[in-house]
Amino acid sequence: GAGVSQSPSNKVTEKGKDVELRCDPISGHTALYWYRQSLGQGLEFLIYFQGNSAPDKSGLPSDRFSAERTGGSVSTLTIQRTQQEDSAVYLCASSLVGVLAGGGTDTQYFGPGTRLTVL
Amino acid sequence: AQSVTQLGSHVSVSEGALVLLRCNYSSSVPPYLFWYVQYPNQGLQLLLKYTSAATLVKGINGFEAEFKKSETSFHLTKPSAHMSDAAEYFCAVSEGTGNQFYFGTGTSLTVIP
Numbered sequence: 525g526a527g528v529s530q531s532p533s534n535k536v537t538e539k540g541k542d543v544e545l546r547c548d549p550i551s552g553h554t555a556l557y558w559y560r561q562s563l564g565q566g567l568e569f570l571i572y573f574q575g576n577s578a579p580d581k582s583g584l585p586s587d588r589f590s591a592e593r594t595g596g597s598v599s600t601l602t603i604q605r606t607q608q609e610d611s612a613v614y615l616c617a618s619s620l621v622g623v624l625a626g627g628g629t630d631t632q633y634f635g636p637g638t639r640l641t642v643l
Numbered sequence: 644a645q646s647v648t649q650l651g652s653h654v655s656v657s658e659g660a661l662v663l664l665r666c667n668y669s670s671s672v673p674p675y676l677f678w679y680v681q682y683p684n685q686g687l688q689l690l691l692k693y694t695s696a697a698t699l700v701k702g703i704n705g706f707e708a709e710f711k712k713s714e715t716s717f718h719l720t721k722p723s724a725h726m727s728d729a730a731e732y733f734c735a736v737s738e739g740t741g742n743q744f745y746f747g748t749g750t751s752l753t754v755i756p
Contacts, residue, residue, distance in 0.1 A: 528686070557744070566649075566748035567733065615687065632744065634679075634687035 526550065528635035530616050536641045537606055545601040545638045549618030556599050557619075557632060558591060562612040570614075573599060606642045613637040647736050649747035657755045662706075662721040664750045666734030669715060676717040677735040677744070678708055687733065693717060704728070729754045 529548045537543050549556050558570040569583040573593045584590070588606075593599040603610055617632040650665040668674055676693040691702025698710045704727075708719045717734060734747040 559746075566647075567735075567746035569744070569746075617687070631689050631692065633689075636686040 528616055528618050528633050530614075530635040530638050532638060533636065534639045534641075536643065538643050539608060540605055542602065542604045543606055543640065545603075545614050545616075545640070547599045547601070547616030547618075547635060549597065549599070549616070550633055551597075553618035553620050553633075554596065555619045555621060556593055557617040558599070558601050559615040559617065560585075560612045561615055561637070567615065570601070603640075606640075608642050611640055611642045613639050647734050647745050647747040649732075649734050649750050651750055652748065653751045653753070655753040655755055656724045658726055659723050662719070662724045662728065662752065664719040664732050664734075664752065666708075666717045666719065666747060667715055668717060668734070668736045670736060675737045676708075676710060677737070678702065678706070678717075678719050679733045679735060679746075681731040681733065681749075683730070690719070690732075724752075724754045726754050726756065728752060 528550055531546045535543055554575055556573040559567045560570055561567050571578055571584055571591050572580045575596050576593050588604045591599060591601045601614060615634055615637045617634045619632045646669045648667045654664060656662055673695060678690040679687045680690050681687045690706050691700045691708055693700050693710045699707060701707045706719055706721045708717050710717050719732060729752055731749045731751050733749045735744045737744045
């Protein structure tokens with residue numbers, strides 16, 4: 525497909541387990557973003573990639589969260605030792621240029637999200 | 644620093660009535676402004692964006708928004724609501740030279756038949 529895809533669509537895990545969430549951006553998009561959407565909350569910025577580098581990691585909630593992007597394409601968001609407050613929908617978006625490249629008007633295209641439930 | 648405020652987490656309108664969803668922003672530089680829509684069980688879609696061209700921006704599905712610098716607002720409107728407009732709407736701001744987009748907390752629109 526031509527859109528952003530994320531897997532899994534749903535993930536239920538036990539407290540203390542590690543989880544890995546995957547994002548496949550639109551082909552050719554250099555920028556990739558991770559957000560978290562909790563019940564009743566807006567979109568919380570987590571991390572932004574320009575190519576394979578992450579110039580802004582300020583949104584990561586704690587050191588249990590990490591993300592990487594390889595080959596300028598697929599990205600994985602890893603949450604270690606999950607806690608119940610990590611339960612949320614994790615959204616990935618990609619854009620052609622990215623804001624650091626002067627793409628302030630760059631449109632982000634969102635994936636369907638991964639719903640994470642930590643029991 | 645940037646921030647976005649969406650007044651009213653829930654808005655209900657009758658089918659055929661005017662839709663008005665409010666968004667106010669704060670930004671130290673001229674902003675870029677966006678409205679996104681999230682239909683039930685679907686991902687976010689861009690409705691429209693303001694990029695310092697015309698202050699009245701037309702988007703998809705009959706929606707439009709007007710950038711008012713004096714009021715620091717970017718309210719979303721549609722003259723006549725349709726049942727299919729029921730969704731969550733998010734306003735977002737970017738300064739362009741920054742490195743992230745800031746989203747509001749969203750407004751859930753219900754359309755009453």
